[in-house]
Amino acid sequence: MDESTMNKTVLEVGADGVGIITIVNPPLNLVSVDVFLSLKKSIEEAVQRDDIKALVITGSQGKFSAGADVTTFGKGIKARTDFGFLSIEFATDTLEAARKPIVAAIDGPAFGGGLEVALACHARISTSAAQLGLTELQYGILPGLGGTQRLPRLVGLPKALEMIMMSKRISGKDALKLGLVDAIAPRDTLLSTARQWALDISDYRKPWVVSLYKTDRLEPLSEARIILNLAKSQARERTPNLTHPLVCIDVIEEGIVAGPRTGLWKEAEALLQLRQSDTCKALVHFFFAQRATLKIPGITDMALSPRKINKVAILGGGLMGSGIATAFLLANYHVILKEVDHNLLLAGIGRVKANLRSHAKKGKMTKEKLETVSSLLEGVLDYDSFKDVDLVIEAVLEDVSLKQQVFADLEKYCPQHCIFASNTSSIDLNKIGENTTSQNRILGAHFFSPAQFMPLLEIVRTEWTSLQVLVDLLDVSKKIKKTAVVVGNCTGFAVNRMFFPFSQAATLLVERGADIYQIDQSITSFGMPMGPFRLADLVGFRVAVASGSQYIEKFKERVHKSYLIPFMLEDKREGQSTCKGFYLYDEKRKASPDPEIVKFVEKARRASQVTVDPKLSRLSAGEIVEMLFFPVVNEACRILAEGVAIRASDLDIASVLGRGFPAYRGGIIFWANFIGSKYICSRLEDWSRVYGKFFEPCPYLVEHAMKQIPLVMLSPLKDTLKTVDFL
Numbered sequence: 001m002d003e004s005t006m007n008k009t010v011l012e013v014g015a016d017g018v019g020i021i022t023i024v025n026p027p028l029n030l031v032s033v034d035v036f037l038s039l040k041k042s043i044e045e046a047v048q049r050d051d052i053k054a055l056v057i058t059g060s061q062g063k064f065s066a067g068a069d070v071t072t073f074g075k076g077i078k079a080r081t082d083f084g085f086l087s088i089e090f091a092t093d094t095l096e097a098a099r100k101p102i103v104a105a106i107d108g109p110a111f112g113g114g115l116e117v118a119l120a121c122h123a124r125i126s127t128s129a130a131q132l133g134l135t136e137l138q139y140g141i142l143p144g145l146g147g148t149q150r151l152p153r154l155v156g157l158p159k160a161l162e163m164i165m166m167s168k169r170i171s172g173k174d175a176l177k178l179g180l181v182d183a184i185a186p187r188d189t190l191l192s193t194a195r196q197w198a199l200d201i202s203d204y205r206k207p208w209v210v211s212l213y214k215t216d217r218l219e220p221l222s223e224a225r226i227i228l229n230l231a232k233s234q235a236r237e238r239t240p241n242l243t244h245p246l247v248c249i250d251v252i253e254e255g256i257v258a259g260p261r262t263g264l265w266k267e268a269e270a271l272l273q274l275r276q277s278d279t280c281k282a283l284v285h286f287f288f289a290q291r292a293t294l295k296i297p298g299i300t301d302m303a304l305s306p307r308k309i310n311k312v313a314i315l316g317g318g319l320m321g322s323g324i325a326t327a328f329l330l331a332n333y334h335v336i337l338k339e340v341d342h343n344l345l346l347a348g349i350g351r352v353k354a355n356l357r358s359h360a361k362k363g364k365m366t367k368e369k370l371e372t373v374s375s376l377l378e379g380v381l382d383y384d385s386f387k388d389v390d391l392v393i394e395a396v397l398e399d400v401s402l403k404q405q406v407f408a409d410l411e412k413y414c415p416q417h418c419i420f421a422s423n424t425s426s427i428d429l430n431k432i433g434e435n436t437t438s439q440n441r442i443l444g445a446h447f448f449s450p451a452q453f454m455p456l457l458e459i460v461r462t463e464w465t466s467l468q469v470l471v472d473l474l475d476v477s478k479k480i481k482k483t484a485v486v487v488g489n490c491t492g493f494a495v496n497r498m499f500f501p502f503s504q505a506a507t508l509l510v511e512r513g514a515d516i517y518q519i520d521q522s523i524t525s526f527g528m529p530m531g532p533f534r535l536a537d538l539v540g541f542r543v544a545v546a547s548g549s550q551y552i553e554k555f556k557e558r559v560h561k562s563y564l565i566p567f568m569l570e571d572k573r574e575g576q577s578t579c580k581g582f583y584l585y586d587e588k589r590k591a592s593p594d595p596e597i598v599k600f601v602e603k604a605r606r607a608s609q610v611t612v613d614p615k616l617s618r619l620s621a622g623e624i625v626e627m628l629f630f631p632v633v634n635e636a637c638r639i640l641a642e643g644v645a646i647r648a649s650d651l652d653i654a655s656v657l658g659r660g661f662p663a664y665r666g667g668i669i670f671w672a673n674f675i676g677s678k679y680i681c682s683r684l685e686d687w688s689r690v691y692g693k694f695f696e697p698c699p700y701l702v703e704h705a706m707k708q709i710p711l712v713m714l715s716p717l718k719d720t721l722k723t724v725d726f727l
């Protein structure tokens with residue numbers, strides 16, 4: 001399709017007197033300014049023509065419209081789309097006020113501005129598989145084409161709030177139940193059904209609904225206020241650092257209190273401001289960074305088709321193994337769970353079944369599906385049933401020799417094509433495969449706990465891993481609904497290695513005078529799900545010490561060796577599992593600060609023989625954030641410099657999806673670039689002079705700071721792949 005036939009709408013009139021307006025902007029029919037201007041022109045023309053009785057709006061190639069082009073947010077606005085043009089002059093005064101009925105025929109995506117065009121039509125017909133949603137909050141803005149006013153009037157306030165606040169996407173089938181669409185039609189009769197519906201409206205056989213003025217689904221004002229106030233307090237609690245969800249609720253409220261047209265003006269005003277905000281820029285970056293993870297130079301551009309994976313074996317039914325098994329079962333894979341003895345196997349199966357039941361209890365799966373999925377799980381104690389396994393994921397203890405033995409066994413019992421993945425979080429994969437001749441089918445599949453929920457899968461390739469194996473695992477990751485980030489092999493890989501200095505900085509500061517609970521508080525206020533000490537309690541001190549030792553061994557010259565956790569372990573404090581760590585835990589796992597903690601802190605201070613710096617006990621929340629996260633940025637820079645990560649934005653995704661770094665700050669590198677490499681480098685230099693090598697900025701960061709350029713890859717990708725394929 002050439003440029004002249006894109007980015008516009010096309011009007012065609014049938015013998016029945018129905019004009020079909022098609023949005024033509026493939027592949028997703030995004031509604032650009034040009035599309036809106038063309039749509040306005042088509043409607044105005046159709047209203048004037050005597051041969052047109054009614055209209056249908058649809059999208060080309062079976063896709064209604066994926067909404068506005070989000071890359072334009074934060075940029076200058078063209079004159080014709082000035083304040084109020086889109087929602088008032090176009091959607092309300094041209095489309096909704098047209099003197100001829102207009103029906104939306106929806107297939108494929110109808111998101112954001114796309115759905116808002118449909119909401120302003122006088123009826124909506126969709127296929128059952130169509131996807132509908134007002135997803136704007138996901139980008140730090142609000143529905144800006146009247147969605148805040150029309151959706152509550154069509155589906156009622158609670159459902160509209162749920163959809164808008166969660167950027168929820170629903171199917172055509174569910175949209176029918178809500179009253180968001182008027183009828184469902186199969187794909188091949190969608191247009192004819194919409195045509196007939198438009199004629200029926202024109203001939204008064206079907207109602208001509210102007211959604212902006214519909215009131216039958218709106219709650220009475222007093223009830224609406226209660227619902228809105230509840231939504232506000234939920235938004236404040238869920239995302240205390242964000243204003244756009246609250247602005248959106250205010251706009252909805254304005255329409256209910258002062259009338260929908262006043263609401264539209266307020267919506268237009270809010271959109272203008274929000275689309276320029278830093279939050280919007282960060283969230284748009286996050287959206288594209290996540291999509292970029294799917295494109296891996298040298299891997300996904302090699303035209304290799306993924307092989308079908310039918311049977312998956314998980315070794316180890318502990319917390320990780322059972323979570324991974326659950327994720328595979330939920331995607332309908334046949335799963336073998338292997339343990340070393342009967343009791344451990346029963347416990348592992350029990351965990352998986354409890355995970356599945358809790359999924360069903362939350363309404364995410366029907367009872368029938370629970371039964372089907374549970375029947376796909378098989379528990380075993382030996383390798384007999386491994387002869388037709390396609391993928392093994394090892395999740396045994398973090399012990400090198402145990403893993404080496406396991407991989408040597410796998411080579412004996414599994415078929416030649418089987419992929420061997422390790423869920424190790426820090427051990428070198430080359431070491432794990434040392435006793436095998438299968439290095440080309442070994443890779444890391446690092447899941448994050450709880451594996452059935454956490455959306456990230458860190459795929460670790462070694463210099464030997466076959467491209468086909470990588471393509472296979474990338475395909476599996478999509479099927480189990482994980483975002484995969486492919487990284488190179490090194491201690492801690494990308495995610496844990498990047499965040500190791502985070503907990504190191506925290507203990508370093510405490511040993512030199514800072515307060516444990518103030519650190520945790522500052523970090524959660526920044527937007528992390530929990531602070532480093534609460535996190536250490538959750539992970540457990542034994543795991544923290546075991547993985548920490550890998551870094552201490554590997555990066556001796558720059559790690560901070562803390563005595564704090566070892567002293568607490570001596571006193572049988574292991575974290576949340578023992579109800580005592582940095583916090584005390586009650587029977588409901590509620591954490592409270594422990595006054596006795598000071599005893600351990602003082603002992604650690606004495607042992608490390610450092611002088612307490614009174615300045616550190618008076619750090620502001622902002623300083624604490626900098627002192628914990630700038631070392632993370634520094635390590636991320638080393639990871640980029642070594643070519644462990646493919647691109648800087650992958651580390652943004654890894655930090656958000658693997659560690660809970662706030663998406664509205666764009667991810668660790670985006671945030672660092674927002675602050676500026678020069679400032680970060682100078683702060684690290686200052687601290688390294690006072691507190692030692694741990695804070696010393698790496699050459700990559702220094703170079704970027706000197707040139708005052710953003711932290712992105714400077715050098716081309718390191719080519720780590722030595723073999724092409726093993727098949």
Ligand SMILES: C[C@H](O)CC(=O)SCCNC(=O)CCNC(=O)[C@H](O)C(C)(C)COP(=O)(O)OP(=O)(O)OC[C@H]1O[C@@H](n2cnc3c(N)ncnc32)[C@H](O)[C@@H]1OP(=O)(O)O
Pocket residue numbers: 027028030066067068069070071109111112113114116135136139142143144145288291
């Ligand atoms: C004023 C209004 O109120 C504001 C709005 O409308 S906000 C926008 C609301 N729209 C959305 O949230 C939809 C976002 N898009 C999606 O979720 C998915 O693209 C989709 C489910 C529609 C389709 O998925 P899929 O078929 O896998 O295609 P996908 O690869 O994602 O997209 C194709 C290309 O379009 C891009 N794209 C998708 N939606 C886009 C958007 N809204 N803006 C800009 N680019 C977009 C993708 O990045 C991709 O680009 P690439 O080829 O260069 O990598």
